[in-house]
Amino acid sequence: MIKRFTVLLLLSGLAAIFVSLALGYVPDASLNQSALYYAENTVSDTGAANIVTAIIVTYRGLDTLGEVTVLFLTAAIVGLVLTRGAKAGKGKPMMASGELLTTGAGLLVPLILLMGTYVFVNGHLTPGGGFQGGAILASGIMLVLLTDPMKEFSHRLISVIESVSGLTFITIGGLGILMGAGFLDNSLLPKGTLGELFSAGTIPLVYSLIGLKVGAEFSSMLVSLSETEGS
Amino acid sequence: MISFIAIGAGFGLILIGLYGALTNRNMLRMIVAFTVANTGVNLVLVAVGHMFGRTAPILDSTVPVAEAASRIIDPVPQALVLTAIVIGLGVTALMLAYVYRLHQTKHTLDIAKHTELKW
Numbered sequence: 001m002i003k004r005f006t007v008l009l010l011l012s013g014l015a016a017i018f019v020s021l022a023l024g025y026v027p028d029a030s031l032n033q034s035a036l037y038y039a040e041n042t043v044s045d046t047g048a049a050n051i052v053t054a055i056i057v058t059y060r061g062l063d064t065l066g067e068v069t070v071l072f073l074t075a076a077i078v079g080l081v082l083t084r085g086a087k088a089g090k091g092k093p094m095m096a097s098g099e100l101l102t103t104g105a106g107l108l109v110p111l112i113l114l115m116g117t118y119v120f121v122n123g124h125l126t127p128g129g130g131f132q133g134g135a136i137l138a139s140g141i142m143l144v145l146l147t148d149p150m151k152e153f154s155h156r157l158i159s160v161i162e163s164v165s166g167l168t169f170i171t172i173g174g175l176g177i178l179m180g181a182g183f184l185d186n187s188l189l190p191k192g193t194l195g196e197l198f199s200a201g202t203i204p205l206v207y208s209l210i211g212l213k214v215g216a217e218f219s220s221m222l223v224s225l226s227e228t229e230g231s
Numbered sequence: 232m233i234s235f236i237a238i239g240a241g242f243g244l245i246l247i248g249l250y251g252a253l254t255n256r257n258m259l260r261m262i263v264a265f266t267v268a269n270t271g272v273n274l275v276l277v278a279v280g281h282m283f284g285r286t287a288p289i290l291d292s293t294v295p296v297a298e299a300a301s302r303i304i305d306p307v308p309q310a311l312v313l314t315a316i317v318i319g320l321g322v323t324a325l326m327l328a329y330v331y332r333l334h335q336t337k338h339t340l341d342i343a344k345h346t347e348l349k350w
Contacts, residue, residue: 007253011246018242027234028282028305035305039288043296051288051306056313067314074321081328127289131317195291214317221324228331 047191048124048200056129057203057210061173061184068166068213075162075217075224079155082224097147105147112140120211124200130207134214141219145226153223162216165209172202172209237278244271258330258340262323269319273312280308 031039038051038059048054056064096102119126120133144151176185186206192199248268252261281304288306290296330340337344 004254007250010253011250014249015242015246018246022235022238022242025235025238025279031282031300031303031305035307036300038306039299039303043290043299049290051290051303052309052313055306055310060310063314067317070318071321074325078324078328081332125289127287129313131313135320194296218320225324225327225331 043194046186046200046203047194048203049195050124050126050129053124053129053203053207054200057124057206058184058186061206064210065169065173065184068169068210071214071217072162072166075220078221079224082228094150101147105143109140109143112143113137116140116211116215120208121204122197123207123211124203125195125197130210131214133211134216134218137211137215138218138222141215142222145222149226153219155220155223158216158220158223162213162220165212165216169206169209169213172206176202233283234278234281237281238275241271241274241278244268244274247271256341256343258333258342261342262326262330265326266319266323269315269322273315273319276308276312276315280305 030036038055042048042051042054046054046058048058116133116136116139118133119128119136120130123129123133141153172188173184175188177183180187184206186201186203189201189205191201197204245268248264248266248271251264251267255261255264285302285304286294288299288303288309290299290303294302333345334340
């Protein structure tokens with residue numbers, strides 16, 4: 001009882017702060033300075049139509065590298081925590097999945113993978129990008145795991161995809177120092193015309209690599225989590 | 232107006248999530264509550280970047296480069312939230328993995344039974 005009272009007291013204090021924040025909030029009428037810079041100069045700097053993608057891949061590319069590293073670390077820790085001593089209960093036969101799920105997965109998984117690829121290849125033109133596309137790829141893997149939780153995925157293949165795309169990402173970033181304006185600069189390739197698939201320099205390439213890497217990391221987390229099934 | 236609704240909903244989600252995380256004993260429910268609070272934070276951040284009567288920061292034939300400064304909303308909060316969502320997913324996966332290990336040691340999901348770090 002006293003615990004619940006303390007919790008409610010804490011939350012009502014927080015709620016008071018939130019209410020005063022929300023009441024004092026005045027929406028901006030015009031863009032602030034950094035947003036104005038991005039709005040006016042993104043196309044001439046990078047050639048990308050999607051400004052959010054330009055910020056993530058080029059202006060703040062270093063932060064994205066850090067983010068991908070954090071994600072890699074998470075996938076590694078999940079794998080480490082879950083696989084230690086989890087080999088015991090392997091081989092318990094499970095009931096087969098229903099006909100609908102199996103057939104539906106066979107039909108849908110290739111389409112989901114195609115959709116994920118589309119989303120990250122067009123990250124510089126449309127809403128979407130590497131992180132979203134990678135998550136869609138992993139949702140295809142998730143569907144496969146739902147139909148057959150005992151399916152053995154090759155951890156080796158997943159980690160090869162992940163390391164190759166990560167290394168290529170860093171190599172392209174490093175080439176930016178030698179041939180462009182700095183680390184992760186996108187001017188290695190021509191900027192092209194705004195709105196075409198092959199435009200915006202290295203942004204589509206880098207974002208596709210991020211998509212593959214994120215997809216591989218999410219898949220490895222899912223596979224590690226599903227390998228605990230039945231143990 | 233719409234940004235006030237979104238900000239209010241976001242703050243509400245944060246409070247609901249924290250309440251759930253503080254009052255539930257079941258660790259899986261605590262994780263779900265944290266995810267709810269996380270969604271609330273993301274919603275508030277996106278709502279702060281929203282500006283009435285403007286469109287998404289993607290340039291094409293309907294939003295030409297010359298008019299971009301007066302037609303698009305702030306892209307920076309959106310980029311931030313994209314990062315926050317991905318990191319939130321990583322944190323959720325980590326929490327699930329730790330809960331699995333904790334369940335293996337004590338065969339219970341009740342956090343009150345895990346007393347090793349209590350003083």
